[in-house]
Amino acid sequence: MRILIIGSGGREHALAWRLAQSSRVETVFVAPGNGGTARDAALRNVALTDPVELADFARREKIDLTVVGPEAPLAAGVVDRFREHGLRIFGPTQAAAQLESSKDYAKRFLVRHDIPTARHQTFTEPAAAHAYVDEQGAPIVIKADGLAAGKGVVVADTTAEAHAAIDAMLGDGSLGAAGARVVIEECLVGEEVSFIVMCDGQHVLPLATSQDHKRLLNGDQGPNTGGMGAYSPAPLVTPQLHNRIMREVILPTVQGMKNDGVPYSGFLYAGLMISPATADKPAGIKVLEFNCRMGDPETQPILMRLKGDFLRVMEHAVNGTLDQAEIDWDRRSALGVVMAAANYPATPRAGDVIDGLPADHPDCMVFHAGTVLDADGKVRTAGGRVLCVTALGDSVKLAQQRAYQAVDQIRFAGAQVRRDIGWRAIKPTGSHP
Numbered sequence: 001m002r003i004l005i006i007g008s009g010g011r012e013h014a015l016a017w018r019l020a021q022s023s024r025v026e027t028v029f030v031a032p033g034n035g036g037t038a039r040d041a042a043l044r045n046v047a048l049t050d051p052v053e054l055a056d057f058a059r060r061e062k063i064d065l066t067v068v069g070p071e072a073p074l075a076a077g078v079v080d081r082f083r084e085h086g087l088r089i090f091g092p093t094q095a096a097a098q099l100e101s102s103k104d105y106a107k108r109f110l111v112r113h114d115i116p117t118a119r120h121q122t123f124t125e126p127a128a129a130h131a132y133v134d135e136q137g138a139p140i141v142i143k144a145d146g147l148a149a150g151k152g153v154v155v156a157d158t159t160a161e162a163h164a165a166i167d168a169m170l171g172d173g174s175l176g177a178a179g180a181r182v183v184i185e186e187c188l189v190g191e192e193v194s195f196i197v198m199c200d201g202q203h204v205l206p207l208a209t210s211q212d213h214k215r216l217l218n219g220d221q222g223p224n225t226g227g228m229g230a231y232s233p234a235p236l237v238t239p240q241l242h243n244r245i246m247r248e249v250i251l252p253t254v255q256g257m258k259n260d261g262v263p264y265s266g267f268l269y270a271g272l273m274i275s276p277a278t279a280d281k282p283a284g285i286k287v288l289e290f291n292c293r294m295g296d297p298e299t300q301p302i303l304m305r306l307k308g309d310f311l312r313v314m315e316h317a318v319n320g321t322l323d324q325a326e327i328d329w330d331r332r333s334a335l336g337v338v339m340a341a342a343n344y345p346a347t348p349r350a351g352d353v354i355d356g357l358p359a360d361h362p363d364c365m366v367f368h369a370g371t372v373l374d375a376d377g378k379v380r381t382a383g384g385r386v387l388c389v390t391a392l393g394d395s396v397k398l399a400q401q402r403a404y405q406a407v408d409q410i411r412f413a414g415a416q417v418r419r420d421i422g423w424r425a426i427k428p429t430g431s432h433p
């Protein structure tokens, strides 16, 4: 079989690497791919990003199955373009991808279907938004409605910060059309988990649980990023909580989309805030956001743990038979540490030579993201998050040690690495080392 993966990040490198291991796979193309997918003899990069050109490529090259990594092509309708030509592709249609591409759509959906989420209101007029902030007080969360590459959410500790965020989004149009509408919502407290499932429009297959670290600096401090590291499983998600998340969030979401006439197929990622149980109340579960794709870097540790034939699972997903699919998970933990470029997240520097990359090993993989392979064979930085060094171990602690051993061999100028990925899972009392 001939497979096409759309995207260029660490998530796509991991998807391509895992699918290439299936004995029935002949070639895996990655569009556009990165330095890591270029170096792997089992993968082939294709310099395409436009949905129409990708569909033409898939027809011409007789691609049997396409998997979409990031949200942008989904929001641009790549699944609709492929389906018009009868091509098999795994991902939501443009209409279903609104669960991620419009926060207002997602919030209205959650409220309509009685799925727990933060209290909110949506605004297009700055004056009304400012008045709402004055009435609600701080802390409060301001979100641009549209896709803003991780820059669209401001968790404001003071009303002054909230007013400034409203001015930036609604006033001076700093986020363009994405910020022409804002969602203002109650600030939730607790611990975040990434709950990712596969859907075929009707059935749901949950993937292993995971948790990521969104802040740039040790101790979960500093600016928000796409994610500086992740691990799987997330010990916070006990079997009991898992059942509740399925029953209270995931199944009503998939059923709700079906009832609304927008059946959801593809990966579905619910970002959840879990508030601790108290003597008289069970743990609280609230939806922070939906993503219509897998998480990055959550995918890297999740796929390290996936055993068996991932292609077979994908085939069930596109054939509408996910109820017959099963995934066997490695009982070990996996942990991925992101190495980011100098000046990430504001203005990441490109062009730094990367040395010391270890050889691939089934228990320790370096997934590439913002890298390019030069004509002279050198790998250079070419984006914000550069690498995700991911290792398996008998405990989170051992996976962490193994990942950092590999991280410490890799060198590039200005590399930014957190040293504490996984700390919440290693110290369940929640104290930072």
Ligand code: AMP
Residues within 6 Å of the ligand: 118, 141, 143, 153, 155, 185, 186, 187, 188, 189, 192, 214, 271, 288, 289
């Ligand atoms: P989102 O893109 O909606 O996931 O938001 C990005 C990050 O902002 C989340 O991962 C949370 O860390 C934070 N966040 C979003 N909404 C809230 C909220 N209602 N309360 C507290 N933190 C939030």
Ligand code: GLY
Residues within 6 Å of the ligand: 212, 226, 227, 291, 294, 295, 296, 297, 298
């Ligand atoms: N790691 C968070 C995300 O993929 O959205």
